[in-house]
Amino acid sequence: MGRSPCCEKEHTNKGAWTREEDERLINYIKLHGEGCVGDLSPKMLVCLLRCGKSCRLRWINYLRPDLKRGNFTEEENELIINLHSLFGNKWSLIAARLPGRTDNEIKNYWNTHIKRKLYSRGIDPQTHRALGSVSSMNKTSNNNSNNCSNSTSSSSSNVNRFQLETKESVPLVPLMQVPANIDNGGADSAEDSNGSSGGLSREEVFPQINLELSIGLPFPFQQSRFSSGSGKAKRVAAVPVSSQRCSMQQLRQKLLMRMCILPTGMLYQEF
DNA sequence: AAGTTTAGCAACCGCTCCGTT
DNA sequence: AAACGGAGCGGTTGCTAAACT
Numbered sequence: 495m496g497r498s499p500c501c502e503k504e505h506t507n508k509g510a511w512t513r514e515e516d517e518r519l520i521n522y523i524k525l526h527g528e529g530c531v532g533d534l535s536p537k538m539l540v541c542l543l544r545c546g547k548s549c550r551l552r553w554i555n556y557l558r559p560d561l562k563r564g565n566f567t568e569e570e571n572e573l574i575i576n577l578h579s580l581f582g583n584k585w586s587l588i589a590a591r592l593p594g595r596t597d598n599e600i601k602n603y604w605n606t607h608i609k610r611k612l613y614s615r616g617i618d619p620q621t622h623r624a625l626g627s628v629s630s631m632n633k634t635s636n637n638n639s640n641n642c643s644n645s646t647s648s649s650s651s652n653v654n655r656f657q658l659e660t661k662e663s664v665p666l667v668p669l670m671q672v673p674a675n676i677d678n679g680g681a682d683s684a685e686d687s688n689g690s691s692g693g694l695s696r697e698e699v700f701p702q703i704n705l706e707l708s709i710g711l712p713f714p715f716q717q718s719r720f721s722s723g724s725g726k727a728k729r730v731a732a733v734p735v736s737s738q739r740c741s742m743q744q745l746r747q748k749l750l751m752r753m754c755i756l757p758t759g760m761l762y763q764e765f
Numbered sequence: 766a767a768g769t770t771t772a773g774c775a776a777c778c779g780c781t782c783c784g785t786t
Numbered sequence: 787a788a789a790c791g792g793a794g795c796g797g798t799t800g801c802t803a804a805a806c807t
Contacts, residue, residue: 546792548777555776556776598774603773606774769805770804770807772804773802774800775802776798777799778796778797778799780797781793782793783794784791
């Protein structure tokens with residue numbers, strides 16, 4: 495059982511944000527920098543009557559100036575589907591690779607648009623396989639988590655590509671068949687613990703993806719603007735520069751943790 | 766025009782993980 | 787090493803507007 499919610503304080507507002515609250519929050523952040531979002535002073539919290547968590551969410555999902563509003567492009571659609579096939583429901587990881595989009599936005603978009611689209615094509619959005627083949631797939635991945643040739647070869651026979659007959663014009667986004675035993679790299683899934691032994695590296699399975707790692711220095715102010723999009727890579731995103739309790743060594747470690755996988759432009763164009 | 770249903774999205778909740786004490 | 791607290795993530799809820807009857 496978790497802790498009690500942070501917002502149980504009697505005097506905090508809940509529900510939709512008003513324009514006034516937005517303005518106050520923006521002004522505060524302008525004044526103190528983004529690093530302060532999760533760390534609003536008591537004075538500010540009283541002024542806003544919102545808990546810090548709520549402020550952070552509001553800023554990240556709605557108020558940040560670098561947010562793209564509006565419809566998702568076809569290109570973004572493709573990328574989301576590809577990334578989802580790779581990371582699963584790791585929305586923050588996906589969002590980190592879509593500049594200007596937030597994890598919440600992508601999650602909503604996935605649930606309301608893409609999921610339905612995939613279902614209408616007979617594709618299971620969770621497994622990215624043809625709906626009928628799911629059970630057999632599960633069997634395969636359960637029974638034989640070490641045998642990569644099974645899963646990869648099934649990908650080449652590929653029942654569930656987007657090129658299946660469909661009414662709409664379908665983006666050329668083939669499905670990634672992710673073997674259950676793939677080493678999950680930065681994606682911290684629950685399966686991590688057993689995934690690495692005898693598992694495939696992502697390079698072996700997805701040679702098309704540039705797995706080059708890049709490390710960027712955080713900017714004093716904009717660092718929490720993150721490298722792209724929300725960039726809320728787990729535990730890595732908001733290394734508040736203000737948290738000066740960090741020793742150099744800790745800081746260095748955090749920087750190393752900021753490594754990200756860079757997808758090379760259009761992924762999996764040809765399949 | 767009014768009532769009902771559906772879709773989309775913003776916000777909240779509860780949990781996990783990490784850093785600190 | 788253990789306990790605690792905070793940050794942040796993913797799932798879910800609830801409100802609103804649009805579509806439908």
